[in-house]
Amino acid sequence: MIKTRLTELVGLKYPLIQAGMGPYPVTSLCIAAANAGCLGLCSTYGVQSKEAEPIVYERFCEEAHASVDDDPVTITKKMFRRVFEETKESQGIFGANVMVSTEVLENARMVTQAIAELRAESPEMRERFKVLVTSAGDPMPWGKYVEEQGMIWMHVFPSVRAARRCKKAGVKVLIASGHEGGMHTAWQPVHSMTLLPDIVEKFSDENTLVVGTGGFCDGKSLAAAFAMGADGVQMGTRFLATQESDFSKLWKQMVVDCQDGGTLVARGFVGPARLLRNANSLKHAYDTARLAPGSYVGVPDDYSTIPMDLLLYARECVAACEKGDAEHAIAGAGECAQRITDLPTCAELAERITNDAEAILKGVAAKYVVD
Ligand SMILES: Cc1cc2nc3c(=O)[nH]c(=O)nc-3n(C[C@H](O)[C@H](O)[C@H](O)COP(=O)(O)O)c2cc1C
Structure with a gap:
C-alpha cells in the first residue's frame, strides 16, 4: 500500500x-x-x-x-x-x-x-x-x-x-x-x-x-x-x-498493437496532438509540416492562420476510429503505447x-x- x-x-x-x-x-x-x-x-x-x-x-x-x-x-x-x-x-x-x-x-x-x-x-x-x-x-x-x-x-x-x-x-x-x-x-x-x-x-x-x-x-x-x-x-x-x-475496440487494439516508435505529433484541434503512427496520421503530419509548421518548432498558431480542412481531416479520422473504420482511422495515444x-x-x-x-x-x- x-x-x-x-x-x-x-x-x-x-x-x-x-x-x-x-x-x-x-x-x-x-x-x-x-x-x-x-x-x-x-x-x-x-x-x-x-x-x-x-x-x-x-x-x-x-x-x-x-x-x-x-x-x-x-x-x-x-x-x-x-x-x-x-x-x-x-x-x-x-x-x-x-x-x-x-x-x-x-x-x-x-x-x-x-x-x-x-x-x-x-x-x-x-x-x-x-x-x-x-x-x-x-x-x-x-x-x-x-x-x-x-x-x-x-x-x-x-x-x-x-x-x-x-x-x-x-x-x-x-x-x-x-x-x-x-x-x-x-x-x-x-x-x-x-x-x-x-x-x-x-x-x-x-x-x-x-x-x-x-x-x-x-x-x-x-x-x-x-x-x-x-x-x-x-x-x-x-x-x-x-x-x-x-x-472503441479498434482504438484500444491500435494502442495494444503499437510498436517501437509508434507515435507522431501533428496539429490537433486544440494545439499539437500525439497520435498513433499509421498512413492517415503520417499524411496529416506531412500536411501539418506544410500548413501548421509551428507545431514542430514550438510556435503556436491559431485558427485564423491555418486551413480548416487540416483540422477537419484529423477530426474525421478520429471519428472513423471511434466507428471502427480501420482504413480511415487516426487514434490519439502517448509514446508509452509501445509498452502496453x-x-x-x-x-x-x-x-x-x-x-x-x-x-x-x-x-x-x-x-x-x-x-
Ligand atoms: C485519446 C486521448 C484524449 C485526450 N484528451 C484530452 C482532453 O480532452 N483534455 C485534456 O486535458 N487532455 C487530454 N488528453 C491528455 C491526457 O489528459 C493526459 O494528460 C495524457 O494522456 C497523459 O499522457 P499518457 O497518455 O502518456 O498517459 C488526452 C489523451 C489521450 C490519449
Missing part, C-alpha cells in the same frame, strides 16, 4: 489519476477508475458538439443516459449524476476535466456552471465530486470559481512558466505534462524526465502537490515519478487500454502498478544503497 500526499488529500486508495480524454466523455472509465480507488475524471469539452461532431455528441448523450434533445447543461448534469450513482457503493472519488483554452472557453463556462448547480444539490455530491482538473489554458481566471466551490483544484500544464502561473492562481495540485503524453500536447516539447523534477524542485511545498503525466503506465514509471519527488501520476493512454474504457500489451480492468491495473512500484522502490534501496 503506497500512501502519498495525493492519496491523503483526495481520499484515494491509489496515487493514480485517470486522465480526462476527450473528445468523448469517458464516463464508464471514470466510474471504473473511481470504483477501483483511483481518481476518476470525465472529460467535458465535447458536450456542445451537436452540429460539429454528431458522433461525439451522441456518445455524451448515451453515456449520460440523456436524450439527444436535452440541452448541454442537462446532459452534463446527467453524466455526473450517473457517475455519482454508480460509485455510491465504493464511495469512489471523481472529478471533471475542463479544458480552458480560448477555442473551448464557452464550453468551459457552461460546464462549470452545470457543475456548480449539480454540486449545490446535495452534500453527498459535494463530498465525492470534489476535484476540478483544468487544462490546456490559463488557470488564472478560474481561481474564484474553485474557491467558491471548495473543490480541490488541479491544473495540467507543460512548462515552468505555466507552473508559475498555476502557483499564482492558487492551484493545489500541479500536473506536469510531459511531451510524450497522448493526444493534446504542448507547443514546446519538454518530456517528463526533464519537466517533472524541474517542477518538483521549483514548486512542490507544503501547500502544493506535484503530479506527473505523460509516459506513466506501469510500476517502473510510477516508481520513477516518486523518485523524482512527485505525489502521484496521471495516466491517459494506460487507462484508455482497459476493459472498462469507453474507447494488454487490456486489464482498472482494478487489476491499479493494484498491479502500485504493487510493482512498491517492490521496485524497496529493491532499489536494497540494490543501490550502501550501509
Whole structure:
C-alpha cells in the first residue's frame, strides 16, 4: 500500500489519476477508475458538439443516459449524476476535466456552471465530486470559481512558466505534462524526465502537490515519478487500454498493437496532438509540416492562420476510429503505447502498478544503497 500526499488529500486508495480524454466523455472509465480507488475524471469539452461532431455528441448523450434533445447543461448534469450513482457503493472519488483554452472557453463556462448547480444539490455530491482538473489554458481566471466551490483544484500544464502561473492562481495540485503524453500536447516539447523534477524542485511545498503525466503506465514509471519527488501520476493512454474504457475496440487494439516508435505529433484541434503512427496520421503530419509548421518548432498558431480542412481531416479520422473504420482511422495515444500489451480492468491495473512500484522502490534501496 503506497500512501502519498495525493492519496491523503483526495481520499484515494491509489496515487493514480485517470486522465480526462476527450473528445468523448469517458464516463464508464471514470466510474471504473473511481470504483477501483483511483481518481476518476470525465472529460467535458465535447458536450456542445451537436452540429460539429454528431458522433461525439451522441456518445455524451448515451453515456449520460440523456436524450439527444436535452440541452448541454442537462446532459452534463446527467453524466455526473450517473457517475455519482454508480460509485455510491465504493464511495469512489471523481472529478471533471475542463479544458480552458480560448477555442473551448464557452464550453468551459457552461460546464462549470452545470457543475456548480449539480454540486449545490446535495452534500453527498459535494463530498465525492470534489476535484476540478483544468487544462490546456490559463488557470488564472478560474481561481474564484474553485474557491467558491471548495473543490480541490488541479491544473495540467507543460512548462515552468505555466507552473508559475498555476502557483499564482492558487492551484493545489500541479500536473506536469510531459511531451510524450497522448493526444493534446504542448507547443514546446519538454518530456517528463526533464519537466517533472524541474517542477518538483521549483514548486512542490507544503501547500502544493506535484503530479506527473505523460509516459506513466506501469510500476517502473510510477516508481520513477516518486523518485523524482512527485505525489502521484496521471495516466491517459494506460487507462484508455482497459476493459472498462469507453474507447472503441479498434482504438484500444491500435494502442495494444503499437510498436517501437509508434507515435507522431501533428496539429490537433486544440494545439499539437500525439497520435498513433499509421498512413492517415503520417499524411496529416506531412500536411501539418506544410500548413501548421509551428507545431514542430514550438510556435503556436491559431485558427485564423491555418486551413480548416487540416483540422477537419484529423477530426474525421478520429471519428472513423471511434466507428471502427480501420482504413480511415487516426487514434490519439502517448509514446508509452509501445509498452502496453494488454487490456486489464482498472482494478487489476491499479493494484498491479502500485504493487510493482512498491517492490521496485524497496529493491532499489536494497540494490543501490550502501550501509
Ligand atoms: C485519446 C486521448 C484524449 C485526450 N484528451 C484530452 C482532453 O480532452 N483534455 C485534456 O486535458 N487532455 C487530454 N488528453 C491528455 C491526457 O489528459 C493526459 O494528460 C495524457 O494522456 C497523459 O499522457 P499518457 O497518455 O502518456 O498517459 C488526452 C489523451 C489521450 C490519449
